[in-house]
Amino acid sequence: MADAVPTARARDAFAFRGAHQAGIVTPAQDRLHFAAFDVITGSRAQLIALLEAWTAAADRMTRGLPAGEVGPTEGASSLPPDDTGEAIGLPVSGLTITFGFGPSLFRDDRGRDRFGLADRQxxxxxxxxxxxxxxxxxxxxxxxxxxxxxxxxPQVAVHAIRNLARIGFGTVAVRWSQLGFGRTSTTSTSQSTPRNLFGFKDGTANVKAEETDAVAEHVWVGEDDDPQAGWLAGGSYLVTRRINMTIEVWDRQPLGDQEAFIGRTKDSGAPLSGGDELSEPDFTMPGSDGPVIPRDSHVRVVHPDFNHGARMLRRGYNFVDGTDALGGLNAGLFFIAFVRDPDTHFIPIQNRMARSDAMMEYLKVTGSALFAAPPGAAAGEYVGQALFS
Amino acid sequence: MRTPVLVAALLLATPLVAACTENAPGDAGGSGGSVDGRTITVTSTADGCELSTAQAPAGHLTFDVTNDGSQVTEFYLLGEDGLRIVGEVENIGPELSRQLVVNAPAGSYVTACKPGMKGDGIRSDFTVTESAAAPSVSADDQQLVGTALDNYRAYVQDQSDQLVARTRDFVQLYRAGDDDRARAVYPEARTHWERIETVAESFGDLDPKMDAREADLEPGQKWTGWHRIEKDLWPAEAEDYTPLTTKQRAAYADDLMRNTEILDGRVQKLSYTVDQIANGSRGLLEEVATGKVTGEEEAWSHTDLWDFQANVDGARVAFEGVQPIVEQHDPDLATALTTRFAELQKLLDAQRTATGFTFYDDLTQDHVQALANAVNALAEPLSRLTAAVLP
Structure with a gap:
């Protein structure tokens, strides 16, 4: 990357190392490439070696450097380059790389300890x-x-996953991956609220980086949250849900019905109880048939007031993976949320949503996963080091 | 071929959008009114209901209603008697705006804002003057609506009666272990459910007990109803399946029968509004689009096309009931819907067999694709039905 433009890169770079991993409270970038891997070795040493190699490569790429130390065009002509090269000349574009560990890393489907980590799950x-x-x-x-x-x-995000997958061959295999083309959440008050593929503003009430108390309360795992998983303090749980939207059917719903399903106006995103986008919804304000914000509207069903105050930091992306067999858009929302505890901050809310959210009529969840995202790696550490030491 | 048409449509649309923007809710309180006098701004406050004009030419009129009060408001256009509702828009929250579009013939009217949704509202006289764009004088809507409501009510009641009778046949055969005949009756009995599915589903306590699919269950929820029995009658594709015992069969059968009777008791008492009938028609096609055309409804029996036909039957009957009203308000829509229903029916008829329909898993991808295309072709104009039956 001899033709790099350091100023542009410096402006857009987020530090990889720190108390928390980047890519959580970082202002949500526009594009996503998310990958899940299966570990195909039984060797703990090999797994640790991979995390060390991934940490080094992520540290480099998030600074706008090539994945490997040599570079895409600088190495021997007799060798394949140690960086694949499609990011040559591109600015770092705010790249963040965030790692997580799934439950199956700790125990296999028969409950057996895979890497001597079971007592730390x-x-x-x-x-x-x-x-x-x-x-x-x-x-x-x-x-x-x-x-x-x-x-x-998007090419910078894809470049990162591609090079990490390559580094992992022999230790891990890609299980699935997902591209997202438009952020659907705002994680900073400096960002405007984008729209999801239903055409509505999404993530208005998201936990924002500037709300440091709320982030501490709802996002980061605390020191004493889980005695057997002290290594996760300062990390977070990462939930992914691939939510397909029945786009064609949704598009035929009258505007008034769409707004009643969501509980907000389509235009400004104001709650149906009035005001502007950032006005607090008034769930008691009477309408002509029950509350003006319907009881089964999305905004009400998932609102912290009806979920013991639980909030999530959502970081989802719109996706369109072409069309399905019948010519409909294979599209929806790749939901990502970071929460302090899925048992209080995700599972009950998801159940409530599945049971009583009017929007569910137009959704099908086709993918699901839960990971523990460890705290950030300090200088000289590899990501997740506390789990292994 | 399609691109130039789209481009032309977009070019045409642009000036209209621009015209609307000039009357955006943001500048309510300005002089208001559009160039042609067909857009009227309305500002509703705690004690006021201000219209930009008290007069407009006959034809399509748009009322842009902004709520500057602190309570939810409503806006009505009433007939000269101050009673007959020509058009209404409800649930306008504070600082929000909604539109009311009506097609009004010349005459005297009354407008009303109802802040807090109480009382007679804040009323003013409103005059619609003669114009070349006036709607043709229509037959008496009230009479057409009355007939439509009576007919639809009778149809739903009859289907519910037949559902009870055929479910009784089905559960007797199933309890007696006469599986071949139970399998034959299963899709026939469900036909009566699917024809009135949007009505049946409106009872949120019964639907999960009667029509839940395995994937719909939440943790701890007991699976009962049609699809539980379906799996027991068609276990061939189920992994590690343990057939139900005679005693279990009796329990599931009795439970289904009991819930069917409770449903019938409620359905017989129901009455409808004309927009509910239109919404029901639209809703039944949605059921086809999301469940039947994909083969997800009848995961074990693959009798999805019976359900498909029944949903289409119900949607068609609902449409035909309100068709005379649609023909008054939007004759082109009535024609389009008649044609598209017939085209979809032709595809379904091609799948008929001596005992019913082709099983879903025997359909080719081409068949499924053609059916899906016809469903989309019908569902798109059908989504405009509700607006076309309202005044």
Whole structure:
């Protein structure tokens, strides 16, 4: 990358190392490439070696450097380059790379300890239960490890996953991966709220980086949360759900019905109880038939007021994976949420949503996974080091 | 071939959009009214209901209603008697705007804002003057609506009666272990459910007990109803399946029968509004689009096409009931729907067999694709039906 433009790169770079992993409270970038991996070795040493190699490569790529130390065009002509090269000349584009560990890394499906980590498996790190409306494709679900790469340029995100997958050959195999083309959440008050593929503003009430108390309360795992998983303090649980939208059917719903399903206006995103996008919804304000914000509207069903105050940091992306067999868009929302405890901050809310959210009529969940994202790696450490030491 | 048409449509649309923007809710309180006088801005406050004009030419009128009060408001256009509702828009939250579009012939009217949704509202007289764009004088809508409501109610009641009778046949055969005949009756009995599915589903306590698919269950929820028995009658594709005992069969059968009777008791008492009938027609096609055309409804029996036909029957009957009203308000829509229903029916008829329909897993991808295309072709104009039956 001899033709790099350091100023551009410096402006857009987020530090990989720190107390927490980047890519969680980082202002959500526009593009996503998310990959889940199966570990194909039984060797703990080999697994650790991979995490060391991944950490080094991620550290380099998030600074706008090539994945390997040599570079895409600088090495011997008799060798394949140690960076694949499609990011040559591209700015770092705010790239963040975030790692997570799935429940199956700790125990296999018969409960056997795979890498001597079973006694450190966090209590809440289990395969998510079946939720009503789940039509899961196992080939788009689960995984031993995950990597979330986010950037404002899709090629930069894809470059990161591609090079990490390459480094992993022999130790891990890609289980599934997902591209996302438009962020659907806002993780900073400096960002405007984008729209999901239903055409509505999404993530208005998201936990934002600037709300440091809320982030501490709802996102980061605390020191004393789980005695057997002290290594996860400062990390977070990462939930992914591939939510297909029945786009064609949704598009035929009258505007008034669409707004009633969501509980917000389509135009400004204001709650139906009035005001503007950032006005607090008034769930008691009477309408002509019950509350003006219907009881089964999405905004009400998932609102913290009806979920014991639980909030999530959502970081989802719109996706369109071409069309399905019948010519409909294979599209929806790749939901990503970071929460302190899935047992209080995700599972009950998802059940409530599946049971009583009017929007569910237009959703099918085709992929699902839960990971524990460890805290950030300090200088000289590899990501997740505390789990292995 | 399609691109130039789209481009032309977009070019045409642009000036209209621009015109709307000039009357955006943001500048309510300005002079208001559009160039042609067909857009009227309305500002509703706690004690006021201000219209940009008290007069407009006959034809399509748009009321842009903005709520500057602190309570939810409603806006009505009433007949000269102050009673007959010509058009209404409800649930306008504070600082929000909604549109009411009506097709009004010349005459005297009354407008009303109802902040807090109480009382007679804040009323004013409103005049619609003669114009070349006036709607043709229609037959008496009220009479057409009355007939449509009576007919639809009778249809739903009759289907519910038949559902009870055929479910009784089905559960007797199933309890007696006469599986071949139970399998034959299963899709026939369900036909009566599927024809009125949007009505039956409106009872949120019964639907999960009667029509839940295995994937719909939440943890701890007991699986009962049609699809539980379906799996027991068609266990060939089920992994590690343990057939139900005679005693279990009796329990599931009795439970289904009991819930069917409770449903019938409620359905017989129901009455409808004309927009509910239109919404029901639209809803039944949605059921086809999301469950039947994909073969997800009858995962074990693969009798999806029976359900498909029954949903289409119900949607068609609902449409035909309101068709005279649609022909008054939007004759082109009535024609399009008649044609598209017939085209879809032709594809379904091609799948008929001596005992019913082709099983879903025997359909080719081409058949499924053709059916899906016809469903989309019908569902798109059908999504405009509700607006076309309202005044």
């Amino acid at each position: 966090p209590t809440a790190l289990r395969t998510l239960p079946h939720f009503p409306g789940d039509l899961l494709d196992p080939e788009r679900s689960y995984g031993d490890l995950c990597v979330q790469a986010c950037a404002d340029d």
